[in-house]
Amino acid sequence: MGRKLLLDKAHIEGIRYYDTYRSNGGYAAAEKALKTMGPDAVLEEVKKSGLRGRGGAGFPTGLKWSFIAKPEGVPRYLVCNADESEPGTFKDRYLMEFIPHLLIEGLIISSFALGANSAYIYIRGEYAWIPDILEQAIAEAKNKGWLGKNILGTGFDLEIYVQRGAGAYICGEETALIESLEGKRGNPRIKPPFPAVKGLWQCPTVVNNVETLAAVVPIINIGGDEYIKYGTGKSTGTKLISACGNINKPGVYEIEMNISVEEFIYSDEYCGGIKNNKRLKACIPGGSSVPVLPANLLLKTAKGETRMMTYESLADGGFATGSMLGSGGFIVMDEDQCIVRNTLTFARFYHHESCGQCSPCREGTGWMEKVLKNIEYGKGKMSDIDLLWDIQRKIEGNTICPLGDAAAWPVAAAIRHFRDEFEWHVAHPQEALTRNFGLAHYADPLPAPVAAV
Amino acid sequence: MAEEKKLFKVKIDNISVEVEPGTTILNAARQIGGEIVPPAMCYYSKLQGSGGKCRTCLVKVSKGSDADPRPMPKLVASCRTTVMDGMEVSNITSPEVLEARKGVVEFLLLNHPLDCPVCDQAGECHLQDLSYEHGADSTRYEFKRRTFDKVDLGDKIKLHMTRCILCYRCVYTADQLTEKREHGILGRGDASEISTYISQSLDNDFIGNVIDVCPVGALTDQTFRFKNRVWFLKPVDAHRDCENPKCCGKTVLWMRGNEIFRVTARKDKYGEVEAFICDTCRFDKKDVKDWIIEGPRKIERHSVISQGHYVNTVKPKDALVEVLDGRQPKLLFNIHSESQVNRPDIDLSKIHGPAHSDDFKK
Secondary structure (H helix, E strand, O other): OOOOOOOOOOOOOOOOOHHHHHHOOOOHHHHHHHHHOOHHHHHHHHHHHOOEOOOOOOOEHHHHHHOOOOOOOOOOEEEEEEOOOOOOOOHHHHHHHHOHHHHHHHHHHHHHHHOOOEEEEEEOOOOOOHHHHHHHHHHHHHHOOOOEEEEOOOOEEEEEEEEEOOOOHHHHOHHHHHHHHOOOOOOOOOOOOOOOOOOHHHOOEEEEEHHHHHHHHHHHHHOHHHHOOOEEOOEEOEEEEEEEEOEOOOEEEEEEOOOEHHHHHHOOOOOOOEHHHOOEEEEEOOOOOOOOEEHHHHHEOOOOOEOEOOHHHHOOOHHHHOOOOOOOEEEEEEOOOOHHHHHHHHHHHHHHHOOOOOHHHHHHHHHHHHHHHHHHOOOOOHHHHHHHHHHHHHHOOOOOOOHHHHHHHHHHHHHHHHHHHHHHHHHOHHHHHHOOOOOOOOOOOOOOOOOOO | OOOOOOOEEEEEOOEEEEEOOOOEHHHHHHHHOHHHOOOOOOOOOOOOOOOOOOOOOEEEEEEOOOOOOOOOOOOEEOOOOEOOOOEEEEOOOOHHHHHHHHHHHHHHHHOOOOOHHHOOOOOOOHHHHHHHHHOOOOOOOOOOOOOOOOEEEOOOEEEOHHHOOOOOHHHHHHHHHOOOOOEEEEOOHHHOEEEEOOOOOOOOOOOOHHHHHOOOOOEEEOOOOOOOOHHHOEEEEEEOOOOOOOOOOEEEEEEEOOEEEEEEEOEOOOOOEOOOOOHHHHHHOOOHHHOEEEEEOOOOOOOHHHOOOOOOOOOOOOHHHHHHOOOOOOOOOOHHHHOOOOOOOOOHHHOOOOOOHHHHOO
């Protein structure tokens, strides 16, 4: 059994409520941080822990916190990004729904470290039932003196507010989230200035993912030095993975970042293998935005090493032969899945979710969707594949926010690794309507790398 | 004595310039001028917060600054990136930038109707200029273009959303110039549109300026629509004592003979107005008597508007007069009498098919 830090008490009945949470060691970290540690000591622990942002980019949290500007007389804000809308990702929902106090405790500790007296949870609009759970937890915590004025007699004030989004993926981008929180249209801001300098209401702001903030709790409990003993290298601690697709046991798993991808997919502790004894064809290891990998590159890196469930190992080989851990939305596809169709689904999603502010993303995402639709429905041309490649290349890196990149990467990776399948769709338009390309050679072992002479 | 400000040295396409801290790359390039100025479709120096959206002004920062010489990882929007001391920027010297710009132009034109022949903006359209300079000669887009219905925003402004490139300039104009903004962006992605919430009319002293800031023909002047081509009109500088204290009263009249076809604000060489004017000046003063005319407006020489205006042009001399020294040219032979084609008795309309020399043989 892998060690757990976040979900170790998730099985306890009633952990959703304050009393159960408290009697199982909850709020011990908040007590420790507020009473015995100062804000700087908390920041130091988080820095030591090597915790990396769990929202997708994997930016070191301690470093992010240390960037926050501290001008005199200007309030600072902590915003919890609970706008979890990445297709394939549902770990934050689990955390908020079942252990809301873990997030509240994390928010208290983090706000204390940052010197923020207001914290906002910006929650995805579609999670309609969760704000009530959070509000209830906040009320409980407030009743018990964990929120409000002069918490635990330390002189630290904190209020937590829950704000619902209105159903836009783009509001998960931190500056769009801030705009939306201010009551405006959720368009990403042009950076710089970064939120750490000018964020919510032009004040210094830190935006963190739900899981990141929750992970602060065990860090304070066990200490940063102990935390880095979990995981591998720079991928410290545990990570929640939302496993879905053609697997026997879809769900949210907490993994210690020291297991291999193969173990994660096939072991009974986690996904339990591919459904109906089919063969693995491809996998998107970190949510819809990250590059898809064929089975052979997923389990072994191009260098022939075993691929691990860590930030580094999944990214090994760059985008040519690697992918990303991203937000941990682990989508597994078996041999019956059609990559073209999957890519079309993602392209449709990004087209629908583009905010329309900058031209490459606004126009390019729709164009990619239309071209992919043609290919999928037997109306494609061979030149369309190169056209798609060119469109994604012209979107990537040229947009205001990362949504453009997120729209371009899945298309790029699909063409890079599954070009045969695209070509088959174009060459056999009628057949492609009735059956799928199948596994083909995508699970064949890769030739051993030969050193360049 | 005032302390001398430290200026930042910047190199754009290997041309050095010293600018004040806080200047954007685009404005630094404009101080140099010429070909190295990145095009800008959404940035508008008179409107705060504009820019960054169209991505046509992308440039490559090959050296961040003297203090931190690392290049920036991505192309940056020059209109919203401020210079650092020692920064080195490549615009037209970078193939990567030109390629990206070509891509952006393609994206901008993807859903644009390209109805220039019937568009009032033709001749002074930034998108026209941009695609002429950076665009491809044909499109790779094979799908139906997005269209919208034309909307009357009041009796003075026509919104033709199909042509819009969503630069947001008109939104900023309404925010910063008028008392209350009544229009904005609805929807998202490629379905987003400029609109009033529930078909309201835009009615404000300064709202007419949205027509001037619009880089394309999406917002046009109802009092001028389809009246004339801009290049057939003669722009003259004029002014009047405007009763509106916020209006400068300095305008350009677009005339033909003594008739004023339209009134606009004065625009500089980047197509940005020098000072905004009120709606009374723009829409209601179409009589020459209302204005004190200063003289012809100088328009950039390369603009199509300059064609047909003969200001400061030198008429070429007829050299023949000098050569012949007063003599009359001698007729060598009359081509009509030599040519067999000159046969008025042959009725061209009765010849089957195109006329051929055989038809004229005697």
